[in-house]
Amino acid sequence: MTDDDAAARRDKPWHFPLNRKLRHLQSISVRNLVVTPPSKPRGKTIDDEDVPNSLQSPSKVPIADVNQSLHPSRSFADLKSSATTNHRPGSHEQAAAIAVPLRQWHRRNTMPWNAPTPRARQTKLEEITSSRMADTWFSLHCDGIGEPVYVSEPVEHATNPSFRSFDLNMCGPSVSRRDHLTVKLWAKTRAMVDYVLLVELRLCLQSLQFLGKSLDSFHQPLPANSILFHFADGVYTNLTDLPPVVAAAPVHHPRAADGAAMSTSSYEALMKLANLDECIQDALTTRDRIESQINSILEREQSGVAAAGNVSQARDKLAHTKHSIATERKHLRNAAKRKEDLIASIRARREAMERGRETQAKARSHLPDAKLNLSSSARLLEQTMEDSKGQIRRIAEDLLAVYPIEPIPNKTLAFTIAGLHLPNSDFTDVDRDQVAAALGYTAHLVYLLSFYLSAPIPYAITPYLSRSFIQDAVSVALSQRTFPLHPANVQYRFEYGVFLLNKDIEFLLNVHGLRVIDIRHTLPNLKYLLYVLTAGTAEIPARKAGGIRGLLPGRLTPSISRRGSEDSVATRETVLSRSALTPVAKMNGGIVVDRNKPTIPSFADTASPVA
Numbered sequence: 001m002t003d004d005d006a007a008a009r010r011d012k013p014w015h016f017p018l019n020r021k022l023r024h025l026q027s028i029s030v031r032n033l034v035v036t037p038p039s040k041p042r043g044k045t046i047d048d049e050d051v052p053n054s055l056q057s058p059s060k061v062p063i064a065d066v067n068q069s070l071h072p073s074r075s076f077a078d079l080k081s082s083a084t085t086n087h088r089p090g091s092h093e094q095a096a097a098i099a100v101p102l103r104q105w106h107r108r109n110t111m112p113w114n115a116p117t118p119r120a121r122q123t124k125l126e127e128i129t130s131s132r133m134a135d136t137w138f139s140l141h142c143d144g145i146g147e148p149v150y151v152s153e154p155v156e157h158a159t160n161p162s163f164r165s166f167d168l169n170m171c172g173p174s175v176s177r178r179d180h181l182t183v184k185l186w187a188k189t190r191a192m193v194d195y196v197l198l199v200e201l202r203l204c205l206q207s208l209q210f211l212g213k214s215l216d217s218f219h220q221p222l223p224a225n226s227i228l229f230h231f232a233d234g235v236y237t238n239l240t241d242l243p244p245v246v247a248a249a250p251v252h253h254p255r256a257a258d259g260a261a262m263s264t265s266s267y268e269a270l271m272k273l274a275n276l277d278e279c280i281q282d283a284l285t286t287r288d289r290i291e292s293q294i295n296s297i298l299e300r301e302q303s304g305v306a307a308a309g310n311v312s313q314a315r316d317k318l319a320h321t322k323h324s325i326a327t328e329r330k331h332l333r334n335a336a337k338r339k340e341d342l343i344a345s346i347r348a349r350r351e352a353m354e355r356g357r358e359t360q361a362k363a364r365s366h367l368p369d370a371k372l373n374l375s376s377s378a379r380l381l382e383q384t385m386e387d388s389k390g391q392i393r394r395i396a397e398d399l400l401a402v403y404p405i406e407p408i409p410n411k412t413l414a415f416t417i418a419g420l421h422l423p424n425s426d427f428t429d430v431d432r433d434q435v436a437a438a439l440g441y442t443a444h445l446v447y448l449l450s451f452y453l454s455a456p457i458p459y460a461i462t463p464y465l466s467r468s469f470i471q472d473a474v475s476v477a478l479s480q481r482t483f484p485l486h487p488a489n490v491q492y493r494f495e496y497g498v499f500l501l502n503k504d505i506e507f508l509l510n511v512h513g514l515r516v517i518d519i520r521h522t523l524p525n526l527k528y529l530l531y532v533l534t535a536g537t538a539e540i541p542a543r544k545a546g547g548i549r550g551l552l553p554g555r556l557t558p559s560i561s562r563r564g565s566e567d568s569v570a571t572r573e574t575v576l577s578r579s580a581l582t583p584v585a586k587m588n589g590g591i592v593v594d595r596n597k598p599t600i601p602s603f604a605d606t607a608s609p610v611a
Contacts, residue, residue, distance in 0.1 A: 011213070014233035017206040022168045023176035025205075027230040028138060028152070028183070029162040034224040035134045035187050035198060133157045134189045136198075138227075140168075141182040142175055148184075149175050165230075179205045183227060199225050201238070208236035389536075395452045396533035403445045405527045415523035417441045425498060425520035427487065436466035436486035439498070442522060443468040443485050446504050449529070455511045457504040461485075470500045498522070505529070 015024060135156045139148040149171050155161035169176050185199040211218045213234045222237070229236045298305065408414040413424060422438035423430060444463040450456060462469040468485040472478060483497035505525050506516045512532060516525055 013210050013231075015231070020179060020205045020208070020231070021176060022142075022178050022181060022205070024231050024233075025166075025168060025229060026232060027163060027165040029160070029228045029230065030136060030138075030185065031160050031222050031226045031228060032224045033134060033136065033159045033161065033187065034132070035189050035196075129159075130157075130190070133159050134187045135195075136161045136185060136187045137195075138163065138183055138185045141184065142178055143180065143182075145175070181205070185225070185227065199227065201227060203238055205229075205236075207238065209239050211235045211237060392453065393534055393536055396449075396530055399445060399448055399452075400530050400534060403441050405523055405530065413521055413524050415527060417445070417523060422523050424518075424522060424524070425495075425502070427495070427498075432487040433466070439485045439501070440465040440468045442526065443470070443501060445526065446501065446508070449508055450504070453508065453511070455508060457507055459500040459504050461501070461504065470497050470504075472496075472500055 135154055136158070137152050137154040139152070140150040141148050150166055150168065152163045152166075155163060181203070183199070183201040183203070184197060185201075186195040187198040188195045208229060211228070211234065215228075215235055218235070223239075226237055403418050405415050405417050408416060408421065414421070416422070417438055418441050420434055420438040420441065422435065422442060427435060440463065443461050444465075446457070447461045447463050450461075458474055460471045460473070462471070466486055469482050470485055471482050473481060480493075483493050483500060485497050485501060486494070488494045499519075502519045502522055502525070505522065506519050509516050509525060509529055512529070514529065514532060519525075
């Protein structure tokens with residue numbers, strides 16, 4: 001068998017028309033739904049010449065061409081003007097031409113589709129489409145059965161409704177084995193109130209025409225209100241009203257490969273099938289008889305069955321009532337507990353309110369004194385802030401005198417601290433000892449500023465002159481926390497330490513509301529901070545009387561157990577010798593400073609800052 005024969009067999013229905021029954025019907029759909037078909041007004045009587053499908057002989061073609069050439073296409077304005085102007089009734093033909101009504105010349109108006117915007121055309125199209133849509137449902141009827149055997153669900157607002165699948169085998173063999181049925185299609189538009197019977201189709205399933213396995217391969221136009229029947233082997237419809245033509249089923253005689261006829265089922269096999277069919281029919285009859293007997297017994301024992309049902313209903317109702325009573329009692333207990341809790345809460349709130357009123361009365365009695373204390377405290381705070389600003393200015397002047405930061409002539413942003421040049425984060429080809437000493441002075445100055453300004457820096461500094469260190473306790477992924485502030489063998493650790501020092505200077509600038517342009521400029525940023533701290537027109541406040549002497553008796557007096565030792569005496573003599581410094585040393589916090597060769601105090605000397 002070739003591929004064309006196989007394709008032809010696939011396109012053909014599986015069942016013969018005689019075997020097509022209601023049990024094979026799966027669903028129904030409707031195409032080209034028209035509830036109110038438009039009426040076609042006729043302008044004149046249609047004769048044989050005007051029939052569209054009439055035969056055109058060779059002799060009629062030239063006449064048709066002449067008639068078409070006599071009436072060329074005109075616009076709406078030309079047609080209207082031609083009926084009223086340029087007509088002079090001088091002959092019979094002209095009078096007949098004038099007598100032609102204007103509506104024959106009137107062309108279909110297309111102005112609604114010439115809207116200026118696509119929205120208006122879309123709205124017009126939606127109105128036309130919605131006017132053709134309707135709500136539909138159908139019902140299937142069989143002769144001899146009063147009620148419909150199947151009623152479909154309604155499909156709303158559609159022109160090609162497709163209904164759900166169904167199975168008529170549930171109606172029994174009296175319905176499923178039939179091949180005649182009546183389909184009633186009901187429809188309703190938006191303008192209608194109730195459904196109307198649109199189509200009533202009485203047909204035989206043998207008269208249906210096969211359209212194909214599906215509608216995807218069927219491209220021919222269907223008439224209005226076409227009802228399609230979906231079977232297991234394809235889609236059918238009734239395109240004509242012709243009676244069914246029953247064709248004899250083809251008889252296939254099995255033959256062997258050599259052409260000899262082969263034997264079919266034997267007489268014994270046919271008898272077995274017949275006996276089996278009789279057994280099945282007997283079983284069905286027995287089932288119906290037993291069903292009728294059971295129904296008769298139920299009818300006789302209806303009272304007993306009803307009583308048993310009432311007893312079970314009463315038991316269920318009693319159990320439900322008991323459960324409801326238990327639930328309500330539980331709710332009652334919870335409500336009582338909630339009430340007691342609310343009463344206790346209200347009592348506690350009343351007591352708290354009484355205590356609050358007493359406290360409020362006491363506070364009101366102390367309010368005048370508190371207002372006086374507030375005003376005096378505010379004035380004292382303002383005075384303290386002014387004094388602290390003056391002290392900070394004085395301390396900044398002292399620190400700037402100890403560690404002078406001066407610019408290098410003819411070099412942009414190049415500064416020295418205590419006469420030592422410190423590059424701006426660029427340590428290539430530099431004197432390592434000089435850079436270490438300059439960084440030691442800078443670290444010590446930053447350490448003192450953070451101490452006097454009460455601004456703890458994020459990266460702690462350990463000032464050891466040219467061997468200073470800085471610690472990073474903030475970063476997470478670091479194996480070592482201490483970094484040198486002097487050139488070391490590992491260059492990146494030294495550069496990271498300088499970076500942390502610059503971050504401390506940036507932090508001090510941000511505390512005073514100053515913005516850093518470039519974090520790499522170590523000494524320029526530090527000089528900028530000291531300029532801001534020392535700015536002002538008021539006089540620098542003088543030191544308190546006593547200076548460092550006022551701190552010596554309390555701090556350096558040894559305990560009772562050490563007053564007689566030689567160490568205590570030596571320590572007191574050292575302190576007394578330091579107290580006899582020059583006035584310049586007193587202004588620098590007890591540190592002797594030579595302007596030509598400045599020095600830096602050690603960490604022990606700066607542990608107790610001058611008040």
